[in-house]
Amino acid sequence: MNKIKLHISYDGTRYSGFQIQDNAPTIQGELEKALAVIYKQPVRVTGAGRTDAGVHARGQAAHYEAPFHIAVSNLPAALNAVLPGDIVITGAEAVPADFHARFQAKRKIYCYTIDRAPYPQVLLRLYSYHFPAALDLEAMRAGAKLLQGRHDFAAFQAAGSTVRDTVRTLYRVELQDLPRIQLLKLRFEGDGFLYKMVRLLTGSLLKLGQGKLAVKDLAAALEGCCPAAASPAAPPHGLCLEQVIYE
Amino acid sequence: MNKIKLHISYDGTRYSGFQIQDNAPTIQGELEKALAVIYKQPVRVTGAGRTDAGVHARGQAAHYEAPFHIAVSNLPAALNAVLPGDIVITGAEAVPADFHARFQAKRKIYCYTIDRAPYPQVLLRLYSYHFPAALDLEAMRAGAKLLQGRHDFAAFQAAGSTVRDTVRTLYRVELQDLPRIQLLKLRFEGDGFLYKMVRLLTGSLLKLGQGKLAVKDLAAALEGCCPAAASPAAPPHGLCLEQVIYE
Numbered sequence: 001m002n003k004i005k006l007h008i009s010y011d012g013t014r015y016s017g018f019q020i021q022d023n024a025p026t027i028q029g030e031l032e033k034a035l036a037v038i039y040k041q042p043v044r045v046t047g048a049g050r051t052d053a054g055v056h057a058r059g060q061a062a063h064y065e066a067p068f069h070i071a072v073s074n075l076p077a078a079l080n081a082v083l084p085g086d087i088v089i090t091g092a093e094a095v096p097a098d099f100h101a102r103f104q105a106k107r108k109i110y111c112y113t114i115d116r117a118p119y120p121q122v123l124l125r126l127y128s129y130h131f132p133a134a135l136d137l138e139a140m141r142a143g144a145k146l147l148q149g150r151h152d153f154a155a156f157q158a159a160g161s162t163v164r165d166t167v168r169t170l171y172r173v174e175l176q177d178l179p180r181i182q183l184l185k186l187r188f189e190g191d192g193f194l195y196k197m198v199r200l201l202t203g204s205l206l207k208l209g210q211g212k213l214a215v216k217d218l219a220a221a222l223e224g225c226c227p228a229a230a231s232p233a234a235p236p237h238g239l240c241l242e243q244v245i246y247e
Numbered sequence: 248m249n250k251i252k253l254h255i256s257y258d259g260t261r262y263s264g265f266q267i268q269d270n271a272p273t274i275q276g277e278l279e280k281a282l283a284v285i286y287k288q289p290v291r292v293t294g295a296g297r298t299d300a301g302v303h304a305r306g307q308a309a310h311y312e313a314p315f316h317i318a319v320s321n322l323p324a325a326l327n328a329v330l331p332g333d334i335v336i337t338g339a340e341a342v343p344a345d346f347h348a349r350f351q352a353k354r355k356i357y358c359y360t361i362d363r364a365p366y367p368q369v370l371l372r373l374y375s376y377h378f379p380a381a382l383d384l385e386a387m388r389a390g391a392k393l394l395q396g397r398h399d400f401a402a403f404q405a406a407g408s409t410v411r412d413t414v415r416t417l418y419r420v421e422l423q424d425l426p427r428i429q430l431l432k433l434r435f436e437g438d439g440f441l442y443k444m445v446r447l448l449t450g451s452l453l454k455l456g457q458g459k460l461a462v463k464d465l466a467a468a469l470e471g472c473c474p475a476a477a478s479p480a481a482p483p484h485g486l487c488l489e490q491v492i493y494e
Contacts, residue, residue: 009369056370076366088369119323122256122335123303127370
């Protein structure tokens with residue numbers, strides 16, 4: 001047995017998220033189908049983390065136990081030949097037997113893309129959230145700064161989540177304003193993310209930008225007093241998992 | 248009657264080109280359907296030019312005779328509400344009665360996008376041609392320079408075309424190398440384009456870049472001696488009509 005780490009990119013538009021489900025197309029399901037074709041036997045894949053239905057990835061990671069040796073340099077092309085066009089393996093590497101794509105992931109970087117053009121930019125419509133309203137970027141930057149650091153993000157997880165420890169560290173929350181191409185990108189780098197956390201944070205930053213939320217309310221939400229500040233979640237199609245960082 | 252000019256963007260992926268056809272989805276067909284809903288009667292649309300099946304547009308133009316007055320500031324939103332999401336009206340303006348979207352178009356700008364990443368960039372796969380082979384950009388730039396100016400482009404039109412005057416002027420043929428995002432963009436600005444001309448020119452420039460064609464063969468093709476230099480056409484999904492320029 002040898003353990004393989006895959007670098008995976010996908011267009012999440014037509015998938016019910018990363019994690020395998022019965023009767024719904026998922027990234028993990030497609031990966032396991034492709035690996036079964038290559039290895040001629042069932043292969044179980046472990047992802048670095050789930051992404052929700054409709055969320056994209058440029059830099060998802062996963063591992064599996066290879067039943068027999070195939071040169072890692074041949075794996076991406078072999079898998080891409082079998083995978084649907086909206087899932088692309090961009091790299092494969094042999095990793096130590098104790099490597100674990102989820103437990104050993106140290107940081108993740110997500111990017112949320114906002115299309116600020118008056119009408120949707122049609123070639124970006126599947127990968128950005130069209131939000132033409134005026135935004136106070138300085139208020140959003142103040143909010144982004146506040147979010148950075150170690151906080152209890154209990155207010156920023158989807159209702160019904162059962163995670164006990166909701167303390168996470170955001171190393172970076174960054175606004176990149178690109179007026180020439182009418183895009184605003186929000187980058188979140190953290191040691192872990194609760195269910196829908198990035199989309200809820202983005203929704204809150206957009207409320208700040210519209211003056212519908214004050215920075216102090218965001219601060220209160222971080223202290224657990226004001227979960228309402230955290231809604232609504234921005235839609236999934238603007239979100240992309242950019243990178244999973246290992247030691 | 249008042250004449251309206253529309254600014255149109257579309258994702259050409261699922262369309263059989265701009266021009267209306269029976270039994271196949273087209274941009275013109277969708278526009279005329281949407282206008283019929285808004286105006287409650289048939290409205291005929293005249294585009295600045297056809298785009299082939301699968302070709303995209305950020306800046307297509309068209310005109311129509313409005314059966315009655317609707318404020319142009321309301322037209323984009325009204326039409327977008329009825330159009331499918333992969334066609335977006337980005338502007339509308341009242342134009343003089345003698346305006347003609349095709350006859351008065353002075354220049355068009357096309358952009359062909361080449362994805363040079365080792366494996367396809369999944370979120371760009373519908374809008375770029377994945378071409379990971381090494382390219383001699385200097386040879387391509389020499390070819391681009393040669394193409395600029397007034398030439399007989401008879402060698403660079405699809406077989407079966409019946410256009411008589413095949414002389415066109417290319418004001419600009421420009422390579423934009425973007426190594427950080429692994430894209431190469433080719434921009435063509437000209438007074439008119441023959442059927443498949445941009446895709447055939449792109450195919451030839453890619454052959455130059457691979458050393459499969461010499462600059463002198465390209466020059467010969469421009470003198471009408473070597474139509475073989477012009478093939479094969481690059482695939483449609485990398486091509487986008489960026490702008491139609493009027494006086």
